[in-house]
Amino acid sequence: MSFAFNAWYCAAFAHEVTHVPFMRRILNLPILLVRNEEGEVRAIGDRCPHRFAPLHRGVFDGVTIECPYHGLGFDLEGKCRLNPHGDGKIPGAAQVRSFPVRERDGVIWLWAGEPSQADPDDITPLQLVDRGDRRPVGGHLTMDVDYRLVLDNLMDLSHAMFLHAGTLAPERARRDATYDAQPDTIRVDAVMRDVSTPSSQLLFFHGERGDFHSRIEWHFPATLRQRLSMTDVGGEPGDGATTRNAHLITPETATSTHYFWLHSRNRLIEDDAIDAQTKTIITNAFTNEDEPMIAACQDYMDGEEFFSLQPVYLPTDFAATRCRRNLERRIAAEASAGAG
Amino acid sequence: MSFAFNAWYCAAFAHEVTHVPFMRRILNLPILLVRNEEGEVRAIGDRCPHRFAPLHRGVFDGVTIECPYHGLGFDLEGKCRLNPHGDGKIPGAAQVRSFPVRERDGVIWLWAGEPSQADPDDITPLQLVDRGDRRPVGGHLTMDVDYRLVLDNLMDLSHAMFLHAGTLAPERARRDATYDAQPDTIRVDAVMRDVSTPSSQLLFFHGERGDFHSRIEWHFPATLRQRLSMTDVGGEPGDGATTRNAHLITPETATSTHYFWLHSRNRLIEDDAIDAQTKTIITNAFTNEDEPMIAACQDYMDGEEFFSLQPVYLPTDFAATRCRRNLERRIAAEASAGAG
Amino acid sequence: MSFAFNAWYCAAFAHEVTHVPFMRRILNLPILLVRNEEGEVRAIGDRCPHRFAPLHRGVFDGVTIECPYHGLGFDLEGKCRLNPHGDGKIPGAAQVRSFPVRERDGVIWLWAGEPSQADPDDITPLQLVDRGDRRPVGGHLTMDVDYRLVLDNLMDLSHAMFLHAGTLAPERARRDATYDAQPDTIRVDAVMRDVSTPSSQLLFFHGERGDFHSRIEWHFPATLRQRLSMTDVGGEPGDGATTRNAHLITPETATSTHYFWLHSRNRLIEDDAIDAQTKTIITNAFTNEDEPMIAACQDYMDGEEFFSLQPVYLPTDFAATRCRRNLERRIAAEASAGAG
Structure with missing residues (x-):
């Protein structure tokens, strides 16, 4: 299980x-x-x-x-x-x-x-920006993949400059990441300096270049909070044009996953056009870029367990690996206790 | 097997x-x-x-x-x-x-x-009403389910007032059933008193209300004879507007089933319009009501054997359960004898 | 494997x-x-x-x-x-x-x-007729069958007078075959005397009847060279209207197969219309006649290994059987050596 x-x-x-x-x-x-x-x-x-x-x-x-x-x-x-x-x-x-x-x-x-x-x-609070009575911007997809591959995807956002270059993230550039791991929480902070503004941030950021700050936190079992900030060069994360998002990953079956997401931002909160454009950009990225890639990886895994395939380990895999190990321990503990 | x-x-x-x-x-x-x-x-x-x-x-x-x-x-x-x-x-x-x-x-x-x-x-005689040279009214469906779930369906016709209310059976009402079990035959007689006439009987019964008598017999391995009578209140089963039907259930594979059915009636035998309307009502009920329900049950059984799931037993399950047990014994006897 | x-x-x-x-x-x-x-x-x-x-x-x-x-x-x-x-x-x-x-x-x-x-x-040379700079006539199909069933098909071309009668081969008639088996090569020569010319040969043969000579050679692992000649009655194979073809069979998965084929001929080499008609005839035969037949056989084998089903052996199965046994030995030898 x-x-x-x-x-x-x-x-x-x-x-x-x-x-x-x-x-x-x-x-x-x-x-x-x-x-x-x-x-x-x-x-x-x-x-x-x-x-x-x-x-x-x-x-x-x-x-x-x-x-x-x-x-x-x-x-x-x-x-x-x-x-x-x-x-x-x-x-x-x-x-x-x-x-x-x-x-x-x-x-x-x-x-x-x-x-x-x-x-x-x-229950992990989502810490979205308060939108008052406005309907949240979000969506629900079902991906035909093991939920842990979706967590892997999210816990290493360096993939975004390859898979979502120019839309959800800047084009390929130097990206410095730091990790903070607690027992049931892992946080990854990363920054890309003086890069072109991706289209999702350009909707409410004033400049064509700046620093791109990315934070993502995993909370057991599969609640992810994300904060993305586009700032002037040298700015502080959380300033500038900032989105606070949630990615809520719920296993449907052993090989399919509910992906619920929510978006909020700190500027132009009441702008319906930005809401709509954001939804389009995110839905496109998840549906046409992430899911096909994750499904292709799963296909190439051919039903084998992830670690049994001896994946090459990069330092950028720290958070995803720790997240998998945490889940393994929890699942084993439940099996010992006869739960589930 | x-x-x-x-x-x-x-x-x-x-x-x-x-x-x-x-x-x-x-x-x-x-x-x-x-x-x-x-x-x-x-x-x-x-x-x-x-x-x-x-x-x-x-x-x-x-x-x-x-x-x-x-x-x-x-x-x-x-x-x-x-x-x-x-x-x-x-x-x-x-x-x-x-x-x-x-x-x-x-x-x-x-x-x-x-x-x-x-x-x-x-071979079990079907005991249909003689239609002379008229082509029989009947049909052949293939259902993507284990044949025993189809037998379960037929051996507890109380389902009809929920799944086929108003068409093949009256609306929800008190229904009294009696059982007669022989070694390779099980008969269920049931009556619903003073109920609205279902549309399939209204085609050739004069009144909008009456008593609805239902008899179904299972004969090993999967030949079912059915008699449905709509009578005036207090009437005898077999009187009134009576249909005699056959349900011939033949396993195709372990998870698919041929369902052959034949209809006959005691009145307006030569009425082509009733033939056509009857075929429409029955085909609709089997295709759009029974099969989806049985398939949903099979899906929820997730490949497990029926009894291993410890189904809740109701007295109305007597006939279906006995039918399953009879088949189990026969199949086990064949396995012992090396047949098949 | x-x-x-x-x-x-x-x-x-x-x-x-x-x-x-x-x-x-x-x-x-x-x-x-x-x-x-x-x-x-x-x-x-x-x-x-x-x-x-x-x-x-x-x-x-x-x-x-x-x-x-x-x-x-x-x-x-x-x-x-x-x-x-x-x-x-x-x-x-x-x-x-x-x-x-x-x-x-x-x-x-x-x-x-x-x-x-x-x-x-x-690497087995294909020995096609030199077409100079002309693009080869050929095609690539993927068949949803075990590659060994495709080899079986090709190593007993007697099937063609039943499955491709009148197009790739003559109508049913006496067919005399001889076999020459070497360690990693098997050759089958066959002749049908005084038969009607199949449509694929009629494209560049002058007569409506003649002798039909067929040669096919299997070379380990799955390279097949074929020579078909339509000659006047009593003619020599290789004379008359002769095609030299290659059938290159590459397993895709355990149950699907790449089928690459190439055609060449000794007459009217530069005739584009014959190229096109030949491609149509062959594609039709492989796609609409061979693949459905092979897939039906595989379906009826129900996942069992070929020899475990105790197929009836005919003398015409000599080449296909020997080919299967050769592959078995090679595969077993690799397994012993730990290759693959």
Whole structure:
């Protein structure tokens, strides 16, 4: 198993979850997401324990989901409350899992493991720039790759000057990176001096050249905060034109990954055109540049485990490697504890 | 292996088999079906024993099939009768299996196991209403699911008031079922009192409400006879507007199933419009309601065996469960005997 | 493993390989093919040893391929020459394989095994009719089948009077074949007397009937030379209207095969219309007749090894069987030696 279950994952954007149930597969578990009559999000296993039908296709009256196949009724804690057949007796085993969920920063966070260990204080705040009532700029892609390859991609942003040159990052140039590793967090700071402004920053930065500062932080299990600043030469990171972004990586299956992203910026916050152009640039980069590259790597790995292929190690792999090792330890610990 | 081979299966409707050979996969065996010069159906293995080419693509002269790859000629008992090469000698191993077949009730029945055990008296009569010379109303679908999930579906028709409410069955209402289990037969009788007439019965029943009587019988291995009656309240099953149907379930592969069905009724037998509307209603229900639901269940079973998933048992599962257990015993007995 | 690696295979037609890198999978190895500044072909492993990205998608300046993901630079011997990150140190393991290649007869020959054993004298000359400066008539197909089934097909050309009757071969008739087997070569000569001229020969043969002479030679591992002659009755093979063809069979994966073919003839060499018609006839035969038949056989083999299915042996199988046994011995010898 390649997942850590005792962890908070982004299951959906808050605006996706309504009073109409839908299913999303997370860590290979089919999960029904819906809001109850109070508007609170609930998440339960989508597989009926009777004949394994998908509950989300059933009728929902605000309180109870009716299984679409034989009509068992489940409440939003996952307990069967109605057997419409015969004497109506409800077998004790007639229930599905209920998953702890929290709504924060416009995101529905789901705890996929042992419910008693779920502590909402462990949810990583996204620290986006406050946009007031404006709808967030973001998107949700599903990539047909192992989620760890997506983390690798993000934890070594030096790839951007090759794969996204001129759009998300400057053209090839000297790039100095420093690393700060804590037990469940890794931060990478990098700077490129006196480079051409990439088009994504040019939307709200005044100059054609400057310093490009990049910070990305991984927080266990797969929450990434990013800060990109274009400043005048010699400027401080966080000044200038700065975006604060989140990359929320949620395994769908062993070989597919939900990629949720959110963008915010410190200037021209209310400019709809910049919102739209930013979304176009990012969607294009993720869909047409990152995913094909990651999928090609996965294809060439031919089903083998990453480290078994003895990848050549570069110093720029420090953060991605440490992130993988952290996940390995967590997953092994869960396996020992019998969780998941 | 999940099939009982020593059994009669529907291989095709009689009208499908002509003097032009065609292949149908049954119990994962590719089988060539054709009529000989006397019009009798013959069934032989479709895989040439020389280089494994599909014989049905070859030239058939009424007596001999010529392999389309290298020209070996096979008679309809499966014996090689011609080697067009060199000295023309025919190796003793140059033959394919021949399968016992019988044509009854408009159906070609095929015995997939040990030929010496094939007893045509074991073929279950379909007991349809006699339609004289009228072409039967029926159809053939291939569902991408394990055949046992299709049997489960049919042996618990309580699903119809959820999945086919208003068309094949009344809307949700009280439904009383009784069971009669014999060694190789299971019968389920059910009644719903004073309910709205489903559209399939409304085609030839006079009232908008009444009693809905449902009977279904499973006969080993996968022949199902069904009788549905809409009567006035308090009427007897078999009176009123009654359909007699057959559902003939033949495994294609471990994960796909031939579903042959036939419909007959006791009123307005010669009404072409009712024939056409019935076919539309049934085809829609099987294709757009049953198959997607069964396929979704199979998907959620994720390749696991049904009972290993510890399904919640309801009393309405009696017939389907007994049917599965009967098949398990038969299959185990064949495995012990080395058949198949 | 079903491949012999220590052997020369056709990797591409010479005209396919330019100064723009491209990837071709050969013996399941992704290989980058390109010409250097001197116009010489080079072949290196396409999988970057750092993160397994496809090198051929990178920027090539005539000397160095830049990995498209993180920018490592490789020369055309497969050695990493540039690390654009940090201190620029290049790890010793940062290299990919380099494959010996030779350009002959318009074909790029690649040695997939141990480079020290590569002897260009082992490349089989194709012995096509000299066409001067005229572009060769040929084609490249990828068939979704095990390459050994393609060799089987070619080493028993008796199939042509069933599968390609009237186009590539005469209609069904007596066909006398003789065999000459050497350690790494097998030759089959066959003649059909006084038969109708197939359409492919009718393009440049004067008569509607005659003798059809067929010769095919297999040379280890998968280079086939073919000579087909249509002569007056009683004529000598090689006289009359004669084509000299090559069939170059290169495994792509365990279940897919590159099929390169080349055609030449001894008459009307400069006739563009015959070139075009020949290409149409051959492409149609390979694509619409051979591949579907071979794929159907493979499908019916259901993943089993050929000999384990106990195929019926005919004398016409002599050459194909010997060819398979030769490959088995070679592959076993490589496995013993630890090659590949």
